[in-house]
Amino acid sequence: MIHVSWTYGFVVNDGKIFGLTDEVVEESFLGYEIGEVTYYSDIEGSYSGNFSNELPVGTLYFTIQGIAPEEAIAVKKDGFYVKATYGGEYSGGREKSSIQ
Structure with a gap:
């Protein structure tokens, strides 16, 4: 079986993808x-919910003062908070996950 990985790390929040x-x-x-x-x-693959291909379950998302949450959010990665920038709607969030 061949597994394909994404080319960049991201999180999905409320149907929106943030790189x-x-x-x-x-x-x-x-x-x-x-x-x-x-x-x-x-x-x-296509997954539903607040999904990430790099960060573990339980990683919190925060707004950033002075930046609209539609543009960027902050997440904790490797002991630091990093910016995640909006990249569009995540189509996988609209489909039922095939993963049980």
């Missing part, structure tokens, strides 16, 4: 909590 960056967000710039990773897989 992970290396840009550190200082904790003092965090806003309020808006969600968390509810499903993880590094195998390419």
Whole structure:
């Protein structure tokens, strides 16, 4: 069986995909909590919910002060908060997951 992996790390929040960056967000710039990773897989596919291909279940999502959450959010990665930038609607979030 062949497994295909995505080319970049991301999180999905409320049907929107956010690409992970290396840009550190200082904790003092965090806003309020808006969600968390509810499903993880590094195998390419269509998954529902607040999904990530890089961050574990339970990773929290935060707004960033001065930036609209439709543009970017912050997530904790490797002990730091990093910016995740909006990349469009996630079509996999609209379908029922085939993973049980």
